[in-house]
Amino acid sequence: MNTNLLFDFTVNKETNTIHVKREFAANLHFVWDTWTKPELLDLWWAPKPYRTETKSMDFREGGYWHYRMIGPENDCHWCRADFEHIDTHVVFSGLDAFCDEAGTVNTDFPRSHWTNRFSENEDITTVNIVIAYQSLADLEKIVELGFKEGFTMALQNLDQYIEAQFKLRAEIKNSTKERVCTYLNFPGNTEEAFLFYRSVFKTEFTTGGIKRFGELPPSAGQPAIADAVKNMVLHVELPITANHILMGTDAPKEMGFTVTQGNNMHISLEPSSRTEAKRIFDSLSEGGNVSMPLQDMFWGAYFGSFTDKYGINWMINCLAK
Incomplete structure (x- = not known):
């Protein structure tokens, strides 16, 4: 403290x-x-x-x-x-x-x-x-x-x-530079998938490697993370062709998630300002379905997610103040 x-x-x-x-x-x-x-x-x-x-x-x-x-x-x-x-x-x-x-x-x-x-x-x-x-x-x-x-x-x-x-903030990402990434969700085999992708693209994980749910600090008033979930992947990043970034996480059923084809991939945008993040979020989500409103998250980001009116999944993840 x-x-x-x-x-x-x-x-x-x-x-x-x-x-x-x-x-x-x-x-x-x-x-x-x-x-x-x-x-x-x-x-x-x-x-x-x-x-x-x-x-x-x-x-x-x-x-x-x-x-x-x-x-x-x-x-x-x-x-x-x-x-x-x-x-x-x-x-x-x-x-x-x-x-x-x-x-x-x-x-x-x-x-x-x-x-x-x-x-x-x-x-x-x-x-x-x-x-x-x-x-x-x-x-x-x-x-x-x-x-x-x-x-x-x-x-x-x-x-x-x-x-x-904010404990994991600096470990996950400490730059406010704009990026466009692809974010993948898995039902529990993220590590297996990303080890495969790493072997194909011959690159290395960034942001300190694989982060696991067991590394999450406890939150007051919230239940402890289940033992079956602790070793699952919270976040991982891998540069691929042309330095495009693949990101991934496990979406465990123990935490109420259901991964199906169609909801397991998002386009992840990282704008350079909160104002631009809100503008993009409001414009792209109009007529669609908001799954998480824009809000401040534990890793220090202003974050939200939605499916647009054409069925495309998006994430907005802004670290700028």
Whole structure:
């Protein structure tokens, strides 16, 4: 874990506010998603040994997030965050409170107003947080309940999640140069196929050789990779004629994949910018079938896949910020 990331926590009793300035080792789009998507918030928001479980989330101005934090003895604390203002990838704000399972606010505990502002500099995202309370007594009550310690642990959870998701980034590809590749899916015999292709084209695997599912870092809240899958191929690249790149992966049935003729090959495009990646994705997928919307992935890419209206399979994989 990167221990050099900025973490500044101050309490201002004159304005009844808590100020937190925290850096994260990921791009702004990725960090924004971890703060605004319930499936990601559930992975890190609660301090250990608690875990977060979302009941519902409507991330829009006027919407709210209703969730609970569950302890090791299955003790449960319901909370809600009501969103007031959202400027995507810049700032969002709203009211936070303890509540019950129906979402009714518990007035025995102070309600706070959060403003979370995001900025990016060279792959480091800073979140500036201002938490305001109605009175000094409310502020002091929250501090006495151990808010600083709990929030510190939650932010460390997010550090661990980011570190796990980006662990293989440099190993798989560290260049943002445009490329067009062919991506092949196999039901479990990728290694056999690529050893055959290597013998035919008399070239060598790049990006550090064959990467396997067992090398994936564990993700909080996710089941462990099955033993039968660990030695399967996660990713491999082989230059062939005219330096065209064949890429490949196993698509194991244990992970819910079914490989058939027709879905086992994609044209993989690697644009030089996120803007161009989105333009190509939106244009090519129009009238087709999107299998994975564009999103930030664990290897550091902005990635999506689809079948166009003519039945051709495409992948968009952009590493540019």
